[in-house]
Amino acid sequence: METLIPILIAIVVFAFQAYANFQKEQEKARKRNFGQPPLPEENAKRPVDVSPKEMTVEQRPSTRHPAFENYSGAIDADEVKRVRKARQQRTVQRLEVMEDTAAGAFGNERDFDLRDAIIKSAILERPYQ
The missing domain is CATH 1.20.5 (Single alpha-helices involved in coiled-coils or other helix-helix interfaces)
Known part of the structure; x- marks a missing residue:
C-alpha cells in the first residue's frame, strides 16, 4: 500500500x-488568425508584371478541304431507284436467313432428351466432394 x-x-x-x-x-x-493571410513585408521583392509587346500575327485563311475527292456528275433518278431496290433485296435476304436460323434452332424439339437432362442436372446439383 x-x-x-x-x-x-x-x-x-x-x-x-x-x-x-x-x-x-x-x-x-x-x-492565431486563420482567416487572414499574413501581412506582406515592406522590403520584399515582388515580381513586376511585364506586359509583352503587342505581337502582330497574320491571320491566314484556313485551307478548305473538299467534302469529296472528285465530282462524277448528277445522279439519275433511275440509278437511285436501282440502288434502293438492291438495298431492299439485301435486307429481305438477311431477314430470311435470320428466320431460317431461328426456326432451325427451336424447330427440332425431338433432339431434347429428358432422361439425359435429368442425369446432367443431378450431376451438377450434387455436393462437391
Whole structure:
C-alpha cells in the first residue's frame, strides 16, 4: 500500500501537466488568425508584371478541304431507284436467313432428351466432394 501512493501521485502530476500543456496550446490556437493571410513585408521583392509587346500575327485563311475527292456528275433518278431496290433485296435476304436460323434452332424439339437432362442436372446439383 505504501508503494501505491507514490505511483498514484506521479500519475496525477503527469495528468495535470498534460492538461496544462493542452490548455496552453488551445490559447495559442485562439490567438492565431486563420482567416487572414499574413501581412506582406515592406522590403520584399515582388515580381513586376511585364506586359509583352503587342505581337502582330497574320491571320491566314484556313485551307478548305473538299467534302469529296472528285465530282462524277448528277445522279439519275433511275440509278437511285436501282440502288434502293438492291438495298431492299439485301435486307429481305438477311431477314430470311435470320428466320431460317431461328426456326432451325427451336424447330427440332425431338433432339431434347429428358432422361439425359435429368442425369446432367443431378450431376451438377450434387455436393462437391
